[in-house]
Amino acid sequence: MVSRVLAMAFFFWIFSGSLLAQAAISPLPSASPQPPSEPHTIALTIPAGTSLQIALDKEVRVRKVGEPITGRVMQPVYVFDRLVIPVGAVATGRISRIDAIPARTRALSALNADFTPSHKVDVEFDELTLPDGHPIALHATIVPGSGQVIRLVTADQHKKNAVKDATTQKMDQARAQWNNAMKQVEAPGRMHRFMRYAVAQLPAHPQYIDAGTLYSAELSQPLDFGSEVVYSDRLSAIGTQPPPGSLVHAVLLTPLNSATTPKSFDVEAELSQPLFDQERLILPAGTRLRGAVLQVRRAKSLHRNGQLRISFREVVLPNGAVQPVDTRLQGVQSDSADNAQLDAEGGVKSTPSKTRYLSTGASVGLALIGSGGRNDVGDASPIAGGVTGFKLIGLIVGVAFRSHTYGILMSAYGGSRSIYNNFLGKGREIVFPKDTVMEIGFGNRTSLPMPGVNPGETK
Known part of the structure; x- marks a missing residue:
C-alpha cells in the first residue's frame, strides 16, 4: 500500500514538472509576433559626375607629354551608407597636355629675366588601386580650376580657452583627418622649398608640379561595386x-x-x-x-x-x-x-599675405639704392634702378649706360609698382x-x- 502511494506521488511530480517546463518555453498567448523587416536592395554604384579628390604624392618635373604621375585619394567616397573608396587609394595617370606659351607672354617674361615661363599643364588619371590591391579603370576628367595646393580653412574661435561645443569637437576631428590624409604626400622640407625658390629665380629653370597639388577628377563613367541588401x-x-x-x-x-x-x-x-x-x-x-x-x-x-x-x-x-x-x-x-579666412558666422574672405611687406620692402630698398647719388653708391645706382624697373632690360641698360637719371626713373617706377600691386591695386x-x-x-x-x-x- 505504501509503495503504491509513493509511486503515484512520483508520477504526479514528474507530470507537473513537464507541464511547468512547457509553460516556460512556450510563448504567452497574448504576445503578437513581430512583423519581419522588409529587405531593400541598394546598388553600390558611384554615378558619373562624382568627383574624386586626388593629390599628387610627390612633385613632378614637367618634361614631356606622357610623364607618369601618382596621387592619393584624399576624401573617402560613399554610396548611400557604404564606404567604397577609402582615403589613400592610389591613382595613377600622366601629363596629358603641355600648352605652348603665347609670344606676348614669352616676351614679357624675357623682359623680367625669365626665359622659361610656366606652361599650362593638363593631367589625367586612368587607374585606381584600392588598399587591397584591386585595380579599377578610371574614366574621369579634371575639373577646370582644380590643380592647386589646397588647405582646409576652419571657422575662427574667438574664445580659445572656452569649452568646445559638439561642432567644434567634430571640426577638430575633420582637421585631424585632413592632416592624416596629407601625411601621405611627400611634402618638401624647408631646405627643399628654399632651393626650389632659388632655382625659380634663375633666368632658365625647370618647371615642377608641387607635391600636394589637388585635382578634382569627375567620373565620366560610373563605377560599380555590386549591391547590398538593407532592411x-x-x-x-x-x-x-x-x-x-x-x-x-x-x-x-x-x-x-x-x-x-x-x-x-x-x-x-x-x-x-x-x-x-x-x-x-x-x-x-x-x-x-x-x-x-x-x-x-x-x-x-x-x-x-x-x-x-x-x-x-x-x-x-x-x-x-x-x-x-x-x-x-x-x-x-x-x-x-x-x-582665405572663415569667420564664426560662416563668411569667407581673403586676407592679405604677410609676404607683401617683405617683397615691397625689398623693392623699395632697391629703389632707394637706385635713386642714390654717385657719391653714395657709385655705379650701383643705375644697375639697382634698372633691376627694380624691368629686371633684364633694366639691368642691361643700367650696366651699359650707367646713367643715374635712368636709375632714378627706374627706381621710382619699380618701387611704385610694388607698392601699387601690394597695397593700392585690386585685392x-x-x-x-x-x-x-x-x-x-x-x-x-x-x-x-x-x-x-x-x-x-x-x-
Whole structure:
C-alpha cells in the first residue's frame, strides 16, 4: 500500500514538472509576433559626375607629354551608407597636355629675366588601386580650376580657452583627418622649398608640379561595386532630426566667385559622406543641400579683398522629400594662395599675405639704392634702378649706360609698382570651384519628419 502511494506521488511530480517546463518555453498567448523587416536592395554604384579628390604624392618635373604621375585619394567616397573608396587609394595617370606659351607672354617674361615661363599643364588619371590591391579603370576628367595646393580653412574661435561645443569637437576631428590624409604626400622640407625658390629665380629653370597639388577628377563613367541588401529597420531613422552640433561633409555643386556671383544666388551641395547618430543612419550620402548667397562683395582697389557668405536652408532627401534646416559653414577647402579666412558666422574672405611687406620692402630698398647719388653708391645706382624697373632690360641698360637719371626713373617706377600691386591695386577674389569640399554644421532646426514614401527607395 505504501509503495503504491509513493509511486503515484512520483508520477504526479514528474507530470507537473513537464507541464511547468512547457509553460516556460512556450510563448504567452497574448504576445503578437513581430512583423519581419522588409529587405531593400541598394546598388553600390558611384554615378558619373562624382568627383574624386586626388593629390599628387610627390612633385613632378614637367618634361614631356606622357610623364607618369601618382596621387592619393584624399576624401573617402560613399554610396548611400557604404564606404567604397577609402582615403589613400592610389591613382595613377600622366601629363596629358603641355600648352605652348603665347609670344606676348614669352616676351614679357624675357623682359623680367625669365626665359622659361610656366606652361599650362593638363593631367589625367586612368587607374585606381584600392588598399587591397584591386585595380579599377578610371574614366574621369579634371575639373577646370582644380590643380592647386589646397588647405582646409576652419571657422575662427574667438574664445580659445572656452569649452568646445559638439561642432567644434567634430571640426577638430575633420582637421585631424585632413592632416592624416596629407601625411601621405611627400611634402618638401624647408631646405627643399628654399632651393626650389632659388632655382625659380634663375633666368632658365625647370618647371615642377608641387607635391600636394589637388585635382578634382569627375567620373565620366560610373563605377560599380555590386549591391547590398538593407532592411527597413536600418532605414527607419532617415530624415529624423540630427543632434545639435552634427557635422556633414559635402561637395559644392554650384561654382562661386565673389566677382561674378550675385547676392541671393541659389547654391547647391551634396553630402559626400553619410551622417549617423550613433548607429542610426540619419542622412545618406547623396543627400542634397540647397541654399543661397547671403552676402557678397567684389574685390576693390586699395587691396580690399572679396568676401562671400552662403547658407544652406533645405535638405533634399534621396526620395525627394524637402525639409527645412538651420546650418552654418564650419570649414572649406581653399587655394593656399588665397589666404582665405572663415569667420564664426560662416563668411569667407581673403586676407592679405604677410609676404607683401617683405617683397615691397625689398623693392623699395632697391629703389632707394637706385635713386642714390654717385657719391653714395657709385655705379650701383643705375644697375639697382634698372633691376627694380624691368629686371633684364633694366639691368642691361643700367650696366651699359650707367646713367643715374635712368636709375632714378627706374627706381621710382619699380618701387611704385610694388607698392601699387601690394597695397593700392585690386585685392583677391574669393573663388570656390565646383566640387569644393565643405564642412557644414547643423544647429537647432525643425524636426525632419519621416517621409511619406518608402525611405529605402532611391532615385
